[in-house]
Amino acid sequence: MKGLIGGYVRTIDGLSDIVGYMAAALIFVMGGVLMFDAFTRNVIEMPVHWAIEFTQFTLAAYYFMGGAMTLKNNEHVRMDLLYGTLSPRGQTKMDLATVGCLLFYLGVLLAGSISSLQYAIATGERRFSIWNPSVIPIKALMTACLVLMMLQAIALVFKHVAALRDGGTETAEGTR
Template identity: 35%
Template sequence: MLMKQMLACQQFIDQVHSRLCQVVSWFTLTMVFLTFLIVVLRYGFNLGWIAMQESVLYLHAMVFMLGAAHTLKANEHVRVDIFYRKMSKRKQALVDIFGTLLLLLPVNFLIFFLSLDYVIKAWSLMESSPEAGGLPLVFLLKSFILVFAVTMNLQGIAELIRNIFAFKSSTAASAEGQA
């Protein structure tokens, strides 16, 4: 029963991050369009707006912060795998379990808690851009630090569940192979 609940939890988290990835892909397309528009307006018509330039910066931050969890889900994150790639699936699952428990989850909890006061202060000030004509949404942008930490920890939990299942299934397969 617990295994079914764990699997359902992992699938739900994966599904949420897949949908979030679709939003991120639209942000990326919008960012490319805006960058093109900024260049054309600046060099073609000698026009420019700080708010438009900052919107590209905001979109870039959102793409990174919201897309990081999907990158983890897709196993496309940076990994120094000199030894990892030569390991059996069982050992890889074990390394991933310990990496998640000892590095991923604690670091993202730390990011969340160290950033909480920073974000709260930005909201209390309704912090806006220091640039004239900039976006008055810096407090929202800073909030994505917390969203990043939460989504990474959620995906870390999903990866932990996935690796526990991988470890158990490889252990069962090796036990059947020895029998």
């Protein structure tokens, strides 16, 4: 792919990789917080009340942030009962159809996340707990990551269309 569409695909792929690697680093953050919690609770007997909830928020961020890279690297879940029997061109056509369904699904999720974020901002929504954190940051991250996933899905459409134009032997993920 060349030109504007190729530049778009390369840019979104690169952005998805950056955000995905940032998500991978969150595993270490979660592990560190949980070890800190275990230490304060069991060794010095002064439990911190925010550690588990912070880890839950971090895990949610991990899932949201890893979505676009998962799409880009073709590491998502797929039912291979029918898909594996198709020719490379047939698989590319199936991928193109499922990306269309994915875009619809992501659009519905994005509309809901925008509405939820607007509500959280308008009401200053907080979690009801001892720590009482604001949910605005995680809802904003969810919305931004859904936008990135939609942009990545659009990049997949371009890759699949290019693969079909090239005869179907070259796919969005490379040569089959």
